[in-house]
Structures are given as structure tokens and as C-alpha cells.
Amino acid sequence: MSASAAKILLVEDNPDDEELTLRALRHHQMAENVVVARDGVEALDILLSKDTDVNTLPNVVLLDLNLPRVNGHEVLKAMRADERTRSLPVVVLTSSNEESDVQRSYNSGANSYIRKPVDYRQFVDAVETIGNYWLRLNQGPIH
Amino acid sequence: MSAVEKKVANKPPLIRRFYFQLVISGAFVVAIAILLFTWKVGSEQLAYALESNQMQAQALVRNTASVAGNHLVTKDFGALEELLLQAATFPDVMSLSIMNSSGAIFASVQRNNDDTIEPVFNVQSMVLPDSVEEQVLVLQNTMEFWRPIEEGSLGWVKLQYSLDSASKIQREVWINGITTALFAFVVSVLILVVLLKKPMRAIGHATEFARGLYKNTGKVMPFEKSAFEIEQLEHALNYASHQIYSSNKDLTDIKLALDAHAIVGITDEYGKLTYVNDKFCDLTGYQRHELLGNKYSILSSGQNDDDFYNTLWQTISMGNIWHGEIENRRKNGSSYWIETTIVPFVNKQGEPYQYVGIQTDITERKQATHELKEYQEHLEEKVEERTHKLQIANSELESFCYSVSHDLRAPLRSIDGFSQALLEDYSANLDEQACNYLNRVCASSQRMGELIDDLLKLSKVVRSDMRASNVNLSLLATRVFEQLTEREPERKVDFSCASKCMVSGDERLLLAMFENLIGNAWKFTARTENARIEFGVEQEEQGGVYFVRDNGAGFDEKYKHKMFEPFQRLHSNEDYEGSGIGLATVQRIVRRHGGEVWAESATNNGATIYFTLGEQA
Numbered sequence: 099m100s101a102s103a104a105k106i107l108l109v110e111d112n113p114d115d116e117e118l119t120l121r122a123l124r125h126h127q128m129a130e131n132v133v134v135a136r137d138g139v140e141a142l143d144i145l146l147s148k149d150t151d152v153n154t155l156p157n158v159v160l161l162d163l164n165l166p167r168v169n170g171h172e173v174l175k176a177m178r179a180d181e182r183t184r185s186l187p188v189v190v191l192t193s194s195n196e197e198s199d200v201q202r203s204y205n206s207g208a209n210s211y212i213r214k215p216v217d218y219r220q221f222v223d224a225v226e227t228i229g230n231y232w233l234r235l236n237q238g239p240i241h
Numbered sequence: 242m243s244a245v246e247k248k249v250a251n252k253p254p255l256i257r258r259f260y261f262q263l264v265i266s267g268a269f270v271v272a273i274a275i276l277l278f279t280w281k282v283g284s285e286q287l288a289y290a291l292e293s294n295q296m297q298a299q300a301l302v303r304n305t306a307s308v309a310g311n312h313l314v315t316k317d318f319g320a321l322e323e324l325l326l327q328a329a330t331f332p333d334v335m336s337l338s339i340m341n342s343s344g345a346i347f348a349s350v351q352r353n354n355d356d357t358i359e360p361v362f363n364v365q366s367m368v369l370p371d372s373v374e375e376q377v378l379v380l381q382n383t384m385e386f387w388r389p390i391e392e393g394s395l396g397w398v399k400l401q402y403s404l405d406s407a408s409k410i411q412r413e414v415w416i417n418g419i420t421t422a423l424f425a426f427v428v429s430v431l432i433l434v435v436l437l438k439k440p441m442r443a444i445g446h447a448t449e450f451a452r453g454l455y456k457n458t459g460k461v462m463p464f465e466k467s468a469f470e471i472e473q474l475e476h477a478l479n480y481a482s483h484q485i486y487s488s489n490k491d492l493t494d495i496k497l498a499l500d501a502h503a504i505v506g507i508t509d510e511y512g513k514l515t516y517v518n519d520k521f522c523d524l525t526g527y528q529r530h531e532l533l534g535n536k537y538s539i540l541s542s543g544q545n546d547d548d549f550y551n552t553l554w555q556t557i558s559m560g561n562i563w564h565g566e567i568e569n570r571r572k573n574g575s576s577y578w579i580e581t582t583i584v585p586f587v588n589k590q591g592e593p594y595q596y597v598g599i600q601t602d603i604t605e606r607k608q609a610t611h612e613l614k615e616y617q618e619h620l621e622e623k624v625e626e627r628t629h630k631l632q633i634a635n636s637e638l639e640s641f642c643y644s645v646s647h648d649l650r651a652p653l654r655s656i657d658g659f660s661q662a663l664l665e666d667y668s669a670n671l672d673e674q675a676c677n678y679l680n681r682v683c684a685s686s687q688r689m690g691e692l693i694d695d696l697l698k699l700s701k702v703v704r705s706d707m708r709a710s711n712v713n714l715s716l717l718a719t720r721v722f723e724q725l726t727e728r729e730p731e732r733k734v735d736f737s738c739a740s741k742c743m744v745s746g747d748e749r750l751l752l753a754m755f756e757n758l759i760g761n762a763w764k765f766t767a768r769t770e771n772a773r774i775e776f777g778v779e780q781e782e783q784g785g786v787y788f789v790r791d792n793g794a795g796f797d798e799k800y801k802h803k804m805f806e807p808f809q810r811l812h813s814n815e816d817y818e819g820s821g822i823g824l825a826t827v828q829r830i831v832r833r834h835g836g837e838v839w840a841e842s843a844t845n846n847g848a849t850i851y852f853t854l855g856e857q858a
Binding site for chain 2: 192194219
């Protein structure tokens, strides 16, 4: 799978963060196949709808925790409960660095936990690292 | 009062009668003895007198017979008469006669009542004895002697001899004896009266004294002089009196002490009160006469069930001591609590005849216990309530902090991010001033991000649970120092550390504390030559005062009271960076360990932060 074909699902309710994340991804030419969900319900619709199959699933989910309606933890739990998304890589990308959030995320099956830095330069670096790792270096699960 | 007591108390002393009897009987015995002696002597004297009279009379009659024989042969009757007159001069001779062999009287003399002797002419003849033997006939007051002359061939001599003298002797003996006996009786009475007077008085006193022993006054009876006979009795009585008094005094003293301390009530075997002390009356509110004779159950509160009283009665009626707490009721109806010990007193058959109850008023204690219990229950509620409120507050704080960390950072990221975006994408359209401003916006938002993070750390210190374990402070300090050295390997800082400072505490919090303390020391020695950081301990025996000392910039002592307030900074940000949250965090960590923290310094002379950690492991 080529990098350009690789798909990202960004679950982010804050439009600023969405824009900044997309900008950072664009900066590294990874923004073409980004799908944005603005809350947990939308994210689950995309991931767990009836016509979803392994071929339409993204390569990685960037998941914010603090979301309207259904929060990130619940999204993660629902994903891990479904056969299709059980092994889908999920990177939690959030403002929180609460221990409880970190622990809960890993317990629910998150593959990575990254705190969004306030410093945009650091944020861009972080997004680049995520993209490079999960879309280029990482070998995803075989379907 | 028992019959014995009545006898002792009411009967008059018998000692006078006894005294009288003793004297009279003593004197009587003496008199009897004398009379017995008199009787014996009298009898002996009489026998002796009779014997000597008989012998005298016999000699007289024999001589007269012998001489009269000669006169008869010669038929000299004048001489015969003369002989008789002469012979009759013997006292006690009443009459003397000479008869022929046929009994006809030749001559006869007799004594008259006036004691003169004269011949008697009597023609009548006498009846002679049958045999020719000498005859002695004892008659009343007289003896008759018959003597044959020449074997009766010439005739007989008859002598009538008076026994008056012998009787007189006997009579005199008796008169003397009785007189002596009477005299002896009187003298004996007098002597006994005198001799027995003192002993009897002493016995009288002793009796009186013994009669008074039951009153138990502890008196000692005075010794009667010259009454050695009863000295032992006196000794014995005095000893008994002393013993009774002292043992009774012991009992009285103990009773006094008991009454002074305890509430004492005594009942008979049926539970009727027979004695109550003042305290008993005071406590129950009853007068003594209202209680005595009544059953103890008059005080029953009804709060204890039948089983309770059954057990109690069973215990004490078996002769066993019962101990326990009882709720009773006063006269006015209010209840009181006593701790009581009931001691049964048993008779020889082992059956209780009275019960002595020794009690202590524990009403106040009971009330206090009750109040304390209520208070405790209430306290638990309070604590629960507070805990609940605290939990609510904590969870609110938790969600607040979560919001802060999450929601406040997002706008900052936007500010910084879009400022960066402007700088990157539109720098061509911006002059230098605009770029400078945008850079400042970025720097400020980043700094605010750090502030938020520090604030979160501080609140975490307060919120997080303490996980106590044995912590090696020396190791933590060294680890923090090593981390700093790794981060800035170009700095040369001399570090000295006290070894093996072990405390009980939360390792994570204590690590955060050292990160702040040694981090500060590291920061403020940045411009010091020969920088030195020291971790040490003083006054180890009192639990330990720990310190982190540096030779860096120090601070102005004037502001040291502000040092531990959050966001309080004593150095400009240009000189030394920082949020001003570090020492506030340290203070919270130290306080959570029950310790205190304080600082000492002079500007440019280094700083020392001291801290204690409360109870040490």
C-alpha cells in the first residue's frame, strides 16, 4: 500500500485542531486520504456501518478523547468489540496527559498515546512522526 | 436484744450475796469444827472421869469393907460408925451402908442436900446381890458398889457414888466449847470480812467491767491493790478488752472508710433492707426509715428483665459473690446506675442470712459513655457527610483540572499554531515588527501552556492518593541530580549527598519534591562558579531535619514568607526561568507527609531549603 493511498481517520471535534492537524499532515504530504469525524457517533458510523468492510477501513485512526456525544474511550471500546476494527491501529491524540486517560486508553486497546503539544512546531513534528510511523514504517494487520 | 444481752445488762450484781455467803459459811465451818472438837473432848473427859470415879469408889469400898470386917469381928459398932463417917467425907459419896449377911443394916451414913454427913438409922433390910462377887451397878447419875466382907460371911458394904462431878466436867467442857465456837464464829466473820473485802471488791469491779465489755469503749480496768488473787483475771479481762476494742476499731475504721467511699446497703436473707448508709440515702432520695424493712426491689427501675434478677438471686443465694451494673430508680422516679458487689454472709450451715451490697454510683460514667456513643455515632455521620462533600469537591476539582488540561490548552494551541501558520505562509506579507509580534504571541501561548502544566502538577500533588512505603531519600536525590546532569552535561556541579536517609512516604511525591528542590538548586547555580549542591540531614535523633543547600543566587530573606505561595517568583524571568510553582508544590508534598518546610538564604550567598517529614519510619 502506497503512502498516498493510505487512509487516515481523524476524529476531532475542535475545528482549529482539525485545521492544524490537517495542515501538519499537508506539510508532509499525508493529507490526501484523511477522513474527519467530528464526534464519536460520526466516527463509529464511519467505522462500524453495515457496508463497511476491511477494504474501506482507514490504516490508522487519530482519536481525540474529549468528544461530544460519544467520547474517545467509548469509541475505542466499541471498535475493539467489533471483529472488523479489533486490530485497527488507533493513536490517541489528545490534550490530556491525565494518568487515568493514558491508562484507560491502553487498557481499551489503544496502540499509542500522544499528547498534543501547545507549541505548534512540536505539534507538526509529532504529526509527522505519527504519519511516518503508522503510514510508512508500520506493517498493519493482514486482512 | 437477745436474752443473754438482757441478762448482762439488767441483772444487778450478785457479788454482795456471794460475799455474805462466803463469810458466813467460812465462819460456820470454823464454829462447827470447834464444836466437833468439843464433843470429842467432852466425851473423852466424861469417860475418863467415870473411870477414875469408879476406881476411887472401888478403892474406898474395898478399904471400908476390909476395916469394917475387923470392927465386925470385935463388934465395935461405934468404930464402925466412925469408919463410915470418915469414909463418907470423900466427895461424891452419897451414902455408905454396912449390912450383915442377911441384909440387915448395921450402920449407914448419907449425905444431905446441904452437904453434911449424918448417920442414918434404918431398920429395914436390903436385898443382897445373888453372888458374893463385888458388884458395880451404874444407874442414872449414880453408881452403886457392893462389896462382900469376908466373902459375905460377915456382911456387905454398899456405896452409893454420885456421878455429878463427871457430868459437871462434861457440862463445863461443852459450855467452853460452845463459847469458843461462838467467839471463833464472830472472829472468823470479822477476819473474812476484812480479808475478802478487797478481792471481793475487785471481783465486783471485774464483773462490772466484764458486763460493760460489750459496749466496747476500749477502757482498761484499774488494778485493785492487794488483790493479787484476781490479778490474772484482771489481766485477762484487760487483754480481752483491748483485743475486742482494737479488732472492733479495725472493723469500725474499715466501715468508716467504706461508708466514706461506697454506697452500702445490707438486706436480710429475704432481701429486706436492714441497714443503709448515708450515701445510700443520698443517692436514692429516700429517708432511712423509708428504706429499712422494705424490700430492695423498692428501688427497681424495671429496666432489667426477670432473667437478670433471677441470675442475680441464684448467684447470691448459693453463697456466691455477684458483681455487676444495675439501673435503679430514685424516690423521685429518676434513674441511676450503680456498679455493685453483693456479698452473701453465710451461717454455719452455709446458708446466707444477710447480703451486703457495696455500690458505686456510675450514673455519670454511664451518661458520659452514652453521650460519647451518641457523639461517636453522630461523628461518624458527620465524617461521612464531610467525606461525601470532600469527595464531591474532589471530583469537581478533578473534572475542573481535566477541563483545564484539555480545554485551556486547545485554544493555546490554536493561537500558537495559527500564529506559526501566519509566520510560515504569509511572512512575505508581514514586516519585521509583525513577525516579532507573532513570535511573542507564540512564546506567550507556549509559556501559558507550561503554566497550565505546572498548575496541574500542583493540583495533582494535592489530589493524588498517598502510597506510603519505605523510601530512600538519598537515592531519590542522587537520581534527580543525575537526570539534570544528563540533560546539561556541560555544567560542572559538585554534588554531595547524605547516605541512606530512609523515610516512610510516597515515593512519587517525594521524587517530585526533589525534582523541584534540586531542580531549583541546579537552576540558581547556573551562574555560580564552583557550583555546589548538597542534600543532608540534621538532628537525626529527633526525626531528622533534611535540607537541600546550594551556593547559587539565593534570595532576599525579606520575601521568604512569599516563597512557598504559588506563582510567587523572587527572581525575574530573564535571570532565571520558572513558573513559581515549584516550592508551592514542595510545601504541599511536605505537608501531606505531616512535615514542614522553610528556607534560609542571603542574596548571592546560596539558599538552603529545610524540610521535615513528620513521623519517620
